[in-house]
Amino acid sequence: MALLHYVCSVPLVRAVRSRSRTVQLRTVSIHSAARPPQVERVLLGMSEQELQQLALDFSQEAYRGKQLHHLLYKRKVKDIQDFIYLPQAFRNGLQEAGWSVGRSPLYQAVTAADGTIKLLLKLEDNRLVETVGIPVVDEKGSVRLTACVSSQVGCPLRCSFCATGKGGYSRNLQRHEIVEQVLAIEELFKRRVTNVVFMGMGEPMLNLKSVLEAHRCLNKDIQIGQRMITISTVGVPNTIKKLASYKLQSTLAVSLHASNQKLREMIVPSAKSYPLTALMKDCKDYFLETNRRVSFEYTLLAGVNDSVEHAIELAELLHEWGRGHHVNLIPFNPIEDSEYRRPYKKAMLAFAAALESRKITASIRQTRGLDASAACGQLRNEFQRSPLIADSEGQQEEVEVAIAA
Ligand code: SF4
Numbered sequence: 234m235a236l237l238h239y240v241c242s243v244p245l246v247r248a249v250r251s252r253s254r255t256v257q258l259r260t261v262s263i264h265s266a267a268r269p270p271q272v273e274r275v276l277l278g279m280s281e282q283e284l285q286q287l288a289l290d291f292s293q294e295a296y297r298g299k300q301l302h303h304l305l306y307k308r309k310v311k312d313i314q315d316f317i318y319l320p321q322a323f324r325n326g327l328q329e330a331g332w333s334v335g336r337s338p339l340y341q342a343v344t345a346a347d348g349t350i351k352l353l354l355k356l357e358d359n360r361l362v363e364t365v366g367i368p369v370v371d372e373k374g375s376v377r378l379t380a381c382v383s384s385q386v387g388c389p390l391r392c393s394f395c396a397t398g399k400g401g402y403s404r405n406l407q408r409h410e411i412v413e414q415v416l417a418i419e420e421l422f423k424r425r426v427t428n429v430v431f432m433g434m435g436e437p438m439l440n441l442k443s444v445l446e447a448h449r450c451l452n453k454d455i456q457i458g459q460r461m462i463t464i465s466t467v468g469v470p471n472t473i474k475k476l477a478s479y480k481l482q483s484t485l486a487v488s489l490h491a492s493n494q495k496l497r498e499m500i501v502p503s504a505k506s507y508p509l510t511a512l513m514k515d516c517k518d519y520f521l522e523t524n525r526r527v528s529f530e531y532t533l534l535a536g537v538n539d540s541v542e543h544a545i546e547l548a549e550l551l552h553e554w555g556r557g558h559h560v561n562l563i564p565f566n567p568i569e570d571s572e573y574r575r576p577y578k579k580a581m582l583a584f585a586a587a588l589e590s591r592k593i594t595a596s597i598r599q600t601r602g603l604d605a606s607a608a609c610g611q612l613r614n615e616f617q618r619s620p621l622i623a624d625s626e627g628q629q630e631e632v633e634v635a636i637a638a
Contacts, residue, residue, distance in 0.1 A: 276305055276313075277335035277409035277416075278450050291326050306454045309416055311336040335409035337362075339417060350421055356410060360386045360403055363434050364414035366422055379428040382414045384444050385435025390467060390503045392490075394532060396568040397434045405440040411447035415455065426455075430463040432486070437464050438472035445479065459483045465530065468507045473515040477522040486561070487516055488530040491538055492546035500538065513554040520555065532563045533581055535574040544587035551593055560588060560595045 279287070285298030300318045304310045311334050313327050340355040350366045365381040387402035388395070414433075415426050429451055431437040437444045444464065451457045459482035466472070467488045476485065491497035497504040516527040531547070533539040551558040562585055565575045581597050588595040
């Protein structure tokens with residue numbers, strides 16, 4: 234779910250302040266391989282057990298695998314030759330066999346006035362992927378740092394309000410390409426990420442295998458609690474059931490954006506293949522299976538889905554499928570060439586009040602990083618304007634890239 238503006242924690246008490254930066258762009262062309270990179274020999278994302286086995290495979294003691302784990306996830310070392318605890322012969326052996334750490338270079342970072350940093354990582358095949366770090370100071374003065382991570386390069390679902398959807402789709406991200414986004418944010422902020430939301434570019438349920446592998450790594454290796462991780466989806470048939478079978482303690486956030494099927498199909502074209510009744514049933518079953526309540530996301534689009542009548546219809550829909558629901562209302566974040574507008578505050582408050590009066594708790598998310606191309610996909614679209622569709626032959630293709638002057 235490319236909905237960066239979803240990720241602000243509620244309530245937001247005080248954002249960490251920093252100076253806004255602007256970038257000037259010039260456009261160049263580069264060649265880009267259409268195939269995703271090979272990942273069989275990437276260390277990032279591997280568990281301690283797998284790293285121990287790897288050490289044994291290289292005729293090393295198993296404890297070398299533990300050291301590898303420490304270097305990757307605690308010291309966050311980016312290059313095999315910098316694994317100073319390891320014998321030189323082991324380091325050379327790994328490199329000669331084609332192993333790499335799996336960290337991508339930072340291509341661009343833009344800081345918003347509220348401290349949000351949006352960054353682009355340049356992947357091995359020259360694709361750019363967007364990720365965002367959002368610092369928040371709570372009432373007790375402690376700082377939370379949320380990483381909003383992408384699960385795909387672009388997104389094939391083309392929700393009508395979404396910058397990522399408009400930018401096209403290239404490929405799924407591999408597990409290390411998801412994990413490294415969190416590490417890149419930690420490096421930039423010089424502090425630990427406390428929360429992760431899969432709400433960046435892409436639909437996580439279309440890349441569930443890598444998302445689950447990255448989730449394991451974030452939880453077990455990087456030590457981010459499962460309850461601090463949110464997986465968001467606009468709804469992909471049969472995947473909520475599959476996710477439920479893993480019984481994760483993480484939050485599932487389902488993006489509704491509409492109170493009825495007809496309206497939903499207009500806003501979310503992929504809803505045509507997943508009727509609202511089937512989606513709501515899967516959400517109910519998810520709760521029964523995991524005991525974790527699904528949270529619902531609703532982007533408010535002025536004059537489209539933001540009337541009190543829509544709120545009443547939404548409340549009726551949610552009551553039909555259970556009790557104790559929570560809805561996160563997200564004011565639309567304007568994007569280039571969009572037919573949608575952001576609703577006035579009065580309309581948003583009236584919508585929330587109509588839900589609350591019907592016993593649906595609702596919060597209006599504060600948009601973060603408006604001056605850093607806050608809607609997910611916006612920054613990537615500024616820098617990489619090709620449709621990002623890899624050809625089936627795996628041939629080289631021209632990608633137009635704008636780089637900071
Ligand atoms: S097109 Fe839809 S599913 Fe895809 S990233 Fe955007 S909002 Fe999420």
